[in-house]
Amino acid sequence: xxxxxxxxxxxxxxxxxxxxxxxxxxxxxxxxxxxxxxxxxxxxxxxxxxxxxxxxxxxxxxxxxxxxxxxxxxxxxxxxxxxxxxxxxxxxxxxxxxxxxxxxxxxxxxxxxxxxxxxxxxxxxxxxxxxxxxxxxxxxxxxxxxxxxxxxxxxxxxxxxxxxxxxxxxxxxxxxxxxxxxxxxxxxxxxxxxxxxxxxxxxxxxxxxxxxxxxxxxxxxxxxxxxxxxxxxxxxxxxxxxxxxxxxxxxxxxxxxxxxxxxxxxxxxxxxxxxxxxxxxxxxxxxxxxxxxxxxxxxxxxxxxxxxxxxxxxxxxxxxxxxxxxxxxxxxxxxxxxxxxxxxxxxxxxxxxxxxxxxxxxxxxxxxxxxxxxxxxxxxxxxxxxxxxxxxxxxxxxxxxxxxxxxxxxxxxxxxxxxxxxxxxxxxxxxxxxxxxxxxxxxxxxxxxxxxxxxxxxxxxxxxxxxxxxxxxxxxxxxxxxxxxxxxxxxxxxxxxxxxxxxxxxxxxxxxxxxxxxxxxx
Amino acid sequence: xxxxxxxxxxxxxxxxxxxxxxxxxxxxxxxxxxxxxxxxxxxxxxxxxxxxxxxxxxxxxxxxxxxxxxxxxxxxxxxxxxxxxxxxxxxxxxxxxxxxxxxxxxxxxxxxxxxxxxxxxxxxxxxxxxxxxxxxxxxxxxxxxxxxxxxxxxxxx
Ligand SMILES: Cc1ncc(C[n+]2csc(CCOP(=O)(O)OP(=O)(O)O)c2C)c(N)n1
Ligand code: SF4
Ligand SMILES: [Mg+2]
Numbered sequence: 320x321x322x323x324x325x326x327x328x329x330x331x332x333x334x335x336x337x338x339x340x341x342x343x344x345x346x347x348x349x350x351x352x353x354x355x356x357x358x359x360x361x362x363x364x365x366x367x368x369x370x371x372x373x374x375x376x377x378x379x380x381x382x383x384x385x386x387x388x389x390x391x392x393x394x395x396x397x398x399x400x401x402x403x404x405x406x407x408x409x410x411x412x413x414x415x416x417x418x419x420x421x422x423x424x425x426x427x428x429x430x431x432x433x434x435x436x437x438x439x440x441x442x443x444x445x446x447x448x449x450x451x452x453x454x455x456x457x458x459x460x461x462x463x464x465x466x467x468x469x470x471x472x473x474x475x476x477x478x479x480x481x482x483x484x485x486x487x488x489x490x491x492x493x494x495x496x497x498x499x500x501x502x503x504x505x506x507x508x509x510x511x512x513x514x515x516x517x518x519x520x521x522x523x524x525x526x527x528x529x530x531x532x533x534x535x536x537x538x539x540x541x542x543x544x545x546x547x548x549x550x551x552x553x554x555x556x557x558x559x560x561x562x563x564x565x566x567x568x569x570x571x572x573x574x575x576x577x578x579x580x581x582x583x584x585x586x587x588x589x590x591x592x593x594x595x596x597x598x599x600x601x602x603x604x605x606x607x608x609x610x611x612x613x614x615x616x617x618x619x620x621x622x623x624x625x626x627x628x629x630x631x632x633x634x635x636x637x638x639x640x641x642x643x644x645x646x647x648x649x650x651x652x653x654x655x656x657x658x659x660x661x662x663x664x665x666x667x668x669x670x671x672x673x674x675x676x677x678x679x680x681x682x683x684x685x686x687x688x689x690x691x692x693x694x695x696x697x698x699x700x701x702x703x704x705x706x707x708x709x710x711x712x713x714x715x716x717x718x719x720x721x722x723x724x725x726x727x728x729x730x731x732x733x734x735x736x737x738x739x740x741x742x743x744x745x746x747x748x749x750x751x752x753x754x755x756x757x758x759x760x761x762x763x764x765x766x767x768x769x770x771x772x773x774x775x776x777x778x779x780x781x782x783x784x785x786x787x788x789x790x791x792x793x794x795x796x797x798x799x800x801x802x803x804x805x806x807x808x809x810x811x812x813x814x815x816x817x818x819x820x821x822x823x824x825x826x827x828x829x830x831x832x833x834x835x836x837x838x839x840x841x
Numbered sequence: 842x843x844x845x846x847x848x849x850x851x852x853x854x855x856x857x858x859x860x861x862x863x864x865x866x867x868x869x870x871x872x873x874x875x876x877x878x879x880x881x882x883x884x885x886x887x888x889x890x891x892x893x894x895x896x897x898x899x900x901x902x903x904x905x906x907x908x909x910x911x912x913x914x915x916x917x918x919x920x921x922x923x924x925x926x927x928x929x930x931x932x933x934x935x936x937x938x939x940x941x942x943x944x945x946x947x948x949x950x951x952x953x954x955x956x957x958x959x960x961x962x963x964x965x966x967x968x969x970x971x972x973x974x975x976x977x978x979x980x981x982x983x984x985x986x987x988x989x990x991x992x993x994x995x996x997x998x
Contacts, residue, residue, distance in 0.1 A: 467851060596980065729908050735948075753902040754885055760910055761876040793974045802950075802967055818966045819944065826945045829938065 327358040334384040340375060345496035345522035346443060350382055352440075352502040353412075355383070358509055361409050367440045369412045370399040372419035375450045376443035376522070379414040386485040394422025396431030396440065403436045410510070411438040432486035434625040435514045441506070442479055442517070445524035454528035465527075479519045480603045480617060484596075489514035489601075492616040495545065496522045497536040503613065508616060514624055535612045544607045548615030553586035556611045559617040563587075564610075569597050571605060591619045628728040697826055698828045703792060703806055703816055704785035706824050715740050715805075715815035720748045720773035724760065727751055727772050737817060738803050741776045742778050744812050747805055749776030765816075783816075789824060792816050850976045855940050856933030856971040860954055860962025863888050866920060868897060872909060873916035877901055887953040888897060888960060889924050897956050898924035930955050931964070940969055 328385050332354045340346050357367060367385035371377035373392035380387025390398045400677040403411045413431070420428045420442045431440070447465065448454040454467040458479065462471040483491045490512040494502040502520060509516030521532045535544045544559040554564035555576070564571050574581045593599065599618045606612050652669025717740040727739055731753060741749040751772050759765055759775045780799045783792060783806050795804050796818055802811045806814040864882035866875050868891050874889045879902075889898035900920050908914075908923035930953040931943070943952060944966050954961045 728906070728910050734913050735907075737903075737950075752905045756910065757876060757902050757905045758880050759915060761873060761905065762880065793970065796967070797974050799973050800967075818970050821948070821970055822941060822944055822966055822973075825970075826941045829941070 327364060329354045329358060331364060332357050332384050334382050336381040338382055339378060341526050343525040344375065344449075344581060345445065345520075345524070346376055346379070348496045348499045349441065349443060349520050349522065350379065350507055352499045352521070353379075353383065355499075355503045356506045356510060357383075359507060360410065366408060367410050367412070368399075368402055368412060370395045370402065371422055373413040374416035374419045374448070375524070376416035376445075377419055377450075393419055393422070394427055395419070396424065396427045398718070399438055400431055400434065402438055403438050404626050404629060407437070411436070413438065413440040414454075415440065415442050416449070417442065417444045417458040417479070418454075418456040419448060421479065421482070425482075429482065429486045432483055432515055432517060433490040435487070435489050435622055436625045437513055439506070439509050439675070440518070442519045442524040444519050445522045445528055446476070447524050447528035449524045449527055459528075468632065469676070470719060472830045478603055480517075481600070483517040483519075484599060484603065484618065484682070487622075488517045488618075489622050490516035490616070491618045492517070493519045493521065493614045495532065495536045495541070495614055496520055497532075497538060497541065498614075501547070505615060512619060514620075514622060535607045537802070544611055546611035546613040547603070548591075548602070548613050548617065549587050550589060550591050550616065551585050553588050554613075555583070555586065562611075564605075566601075569629060571601055571603060571610060573610060591616045593618070594620075693830045695825065695828055698824075699790035700788045701824075702785060703787050703789065704801045704809065705784065706789065706820065707814075715813065717742060717813065718772060719743060719752075720776070721771045724756065724765065724767040724770050724772055724775065728756060728760070728767065731756065737819075738815060739772075740777070740805055740813055740815060741772055742813065747779050747782060747813055748773065749778050750803065751776045752802070779805060781805075782807050782813070785814075789821065793821060850973075851936065851938035851941075853937050855931065855935040855954060855964055856961070858878065858937070858940075858964060858968055860950075861964045861965055861968060863953065863960055865890055865960065868917075868921050869919045872900075872905070872914070872920055872923070874921045877893070884951075884963065885965070885989065886963065887920070888953055888997055889920050890960075895956075896930065896953060896955065896960060897927070899951070899964050900924040900951075901949065901951065903948070903950075909962040925949075928953060932956060933961055935964075937969070937972065940964060941973075944969065973982045 331506050364385065369380040369383055369385055369387040371379050371389055372395040377389060380389050387399060395415050398413050399413045402409060415424065444458050446458045447457060448456050453465055455465040455472050457462060457477045459465060459472050460476055464471060480491055480493060490509055492505045492509060494505045505518055509518050514646060521536060524530055546556040556562050561576050563574055563576050565585050566587050576583060602617050603611050654667045656665045716734055716736055718727060720741050730739060732783055737753060739751045740747060741751055755775050755777060760767060780801055781795050781804060783795065783804050785806060785808060792804055803815050803817045806816055808814050861884055862882060864878040864884050864887040866878050866887055866889055868889055879887045886899055886901040889900060890894055890898050904923055904925060933954055933956060950966045952964045965984055
């Protein structure tokens, strides 16, 4: 077996499928790099699985002679998770694009990363949807002109490495398609990492986003614009290797080595295991033209691997509870019977007592809270109907929507009311407050005798019932920002509860409570 | 009002309530300009101050309704003619319960809060209700808007 693996070569991984990528596409060089890496891993060919989503980049599995799954858009990390959990012996690789992995599959990518299965994720970032012929993607630059942004992208682009770090990824790296040797090195390190290795490849789509990475990936200027990160080495770059990065506080600064007394010793030394989040955040933030764009391994950490933890958990639980089988579970005694058109739900006796106990305790807690013994809180459960009549609040003034503004004014001045309802016995159309009148009458030259109040009333936010509680009203008043809530009266017509009435109710309750000497509130 | 327990929120100073930014005009300002100021500040009253910025009056929507809208006064009339002079005010040390008492026994909806002669803000009936309701979070704020919608059992069953 050992011997046979050693014999594997690049050629063993080349498939006979016709390649559908455009000539010159950056995906080719990544494919080459992967075909270089695989034979070096000492893993039997049949143990490799490549899972992809949808996109040009996601056609990758066809061109590798391994097991593969050209799967569902954005769901490659999810399917790969299943593959790895079901058979941890496999070497699982996810191939995704900036669209596949960060648009439709953003959520899946994030959760795969935080789970930390021992697998590899390669995100081919060409800052565009290639397959669908050039729509902007989550990594497209602000202002980029594409088929779906003819006047320029308005959104901030996502930085895939920052997403990976925020998702607690344990291996975060970047490489450029024009430097396949470096890509190979990074992928090899990633493959050896125990945990999910996330590698972003800056890839050029020669058809729809030709110059996306030209400024940093072009061979002519690469050395000066890329910063090759090397573990334990100072951050040095430049064709003449004469430029470096120093830190001013937490801010990086480009310096010339040998100028102004700067030596290599002054430069920041790269540590992929640094636990300082500021350091790696700083690296991900650096980019051409203000800085060289870093490539290489940004960050690595040793953390438990999901499939192992899962296996241990299964062992542990099986040891204490025995092995259970799915059929038994499905045909078991734990079920609910739904009857009466869905109104009656009964729990079977087989449902574990512990579970129902828990929910009983919760129920009781909820019930306790709801029937609080605190007098004011308890009083908030008083229904509106009660305060409405107790306080002898007059039924509110109601006018037809056709009534003139003059009529409304006459009502306001004669009745000393804050607000008039607009409608009839059956329907409410709006409310009219003093403010609506004042602002319209004083600030505009309307004809108050002719203009109907429907022209200046405000729409109804909510109508409550007499059976609603004071608490409900307070809730609505707080949410709506209004000073009154119309109430549908039991025997027809509408009433109105105002903030002032609520305060009066609270005032009276507090006074009552104090009179009874029960002022301590727990 | 008898003795209050210090630890209750009824004894909290009104300074802790989110006061509203006041609309302020100088004496002699026209009624129209005062209303514009109210509209701009989205508040139902405007404070009137003298040259030394001392509070001398308050004008509310209610005042405007009763003293101006039905009258023959023109919009250029100075606010001084219809405002409420020497309005009630309070300091930030006023307690929540005292504020409740004040709104209970008076018709106005806005109470200027002053430190010395500086206006700190306006306490409104709404602001006070919101403050009180925020101290009853579970019972008032964290419930469905209609108590008939409260689930009788915990979720999931
Ligand atoms: C559910 C669904 N939505 C949308 C599409 C259309 N679609 C196909 S590929 C793609 C985006 C691919 O972008 P990326 O992952 O960057 O791949 P690239 O082609 O650039 O390598 C989209 C939106 C689809 N196939 N299925
Ligand atoms: S469209 Fe772009 S990304 Fe797709 S194969 Fe062609 S060059 Fe590559
Ligand atoms: Mg793409």
